[in-house]
Amino acid sequence: MNTHDFPRLGRFTLRIPALNLILLVTGLFFLGQVMLDRTVNASMAGGGFAGSEISGATCWALGSSSVRSLQSGEPWRLVACVFLHGGLLHFLMNAFSLWQLGRAVQDLFGGTRLLGVYLATGVAAALVSDAWCALSGSSAPSVGASGAVCGLMGLLLAHMRRRNDIVAQHVGKQLIGWAVVNAVIGMLIPNINNAAHAGGFFAGYAIDWLIEGKHSRKVARQTVAWTTGLTVLCIAALLWAGAGANSRAHKVQRIGAALLTADAVFGDGYDAKTMLPLAQELEEASEGTSFAAEGAHAAAVIRLRSRQRDVVTALQKLYTAASQDCAQDLLHDSR
Secondary structure (H helix, E strand, O other), X not given: OOHHHOOEXXXXXXXXXXXXXXXXXXXXXXXXXXXXXXXXXXOOOOOOOOOOXXXXXXXXXXXXXXXXXXXXXXXXXXXXXXXXXXXXXHHHHHHHHHHHHHHHHHHHXXXXXXXXXXXXXXXXXXXXXXHHHHHHOOOOOEOOOHHHHHHHHHHHHHHHHHOOOHHHHHHHHHHHHHHHHHHHHHHHOOOOOHHHHHHXXXXXXXXXXXXXXOOHHHHHHHHHHXXXXXXXHHHHHHHHHHHHHHHHHHHHXXXXXXXXXXXXXXXXXXXXHHHHHHHHHHHHHHOOOOOHHHHHHHHHHHHOOOOHHHHHHHHHHHHHHHHHHHXXXXXXXXX
């Protein structure tokens, strides 16, 4: 096996090709999604065979990224979301694309740069996605490796356009064709994160300018350093995502159950006293989440024994915020 494929981190060289490492970690995280989804869907609606479709609540618990999550102080999601997927088909498509493009990048640039570029463009894609959502007034969370995969495509295209040989020009035309097809599919099919794809692609294109441009020698000396730094941050983010996943999933379940209870109370006729036990549950279940402010406000309104209209408004805000962050209807999917 070619040691050129092994990534260097600091003074150490990992004895596994960078592409294999990325695929392994992505596969393990998808397996974790499937296992956690079975727990979450024990109390929430879920269909199909295991892993065919991952619930939004599970993705949120493991690290889907959104504007609200960043505003609430969870930057680790920018890394974790790159290793998460919405279902088996989503995972297989990205894994296949990564295998195809990753082999080319690894052969041309080496395992160290493949790992560094993949992580850098993945985070860049998540940042562009969240920025676009902020500008467009959306709070939709994002998951998937496609932004980083598009980053590898941008890197390869920039590299091929620098070369004058026939093979490079031919490959460059193919890459442009794939990029155009990818953009067209993104416009025709809903729920595809075009902002992440564009962000990753242009980030990869720009990174090639650093790697092969006039500053290439200086950047080459720093390749191991910045790849090591990105990898350490990635490991920390993924450990944080995995360690707290069960707790976050439990919070989503509690919020869904509390909203159902409140809905039942209003159905039987509003009584401020019967709502009081829910106040603490709402506050505790939402604590430390991106919808903690809405949970605390709803609890405060209930404790004040406010009018039904005020309580309904506060609960509606909590329900909307939590459902948007999890990309799942927590009230109806919990029935």
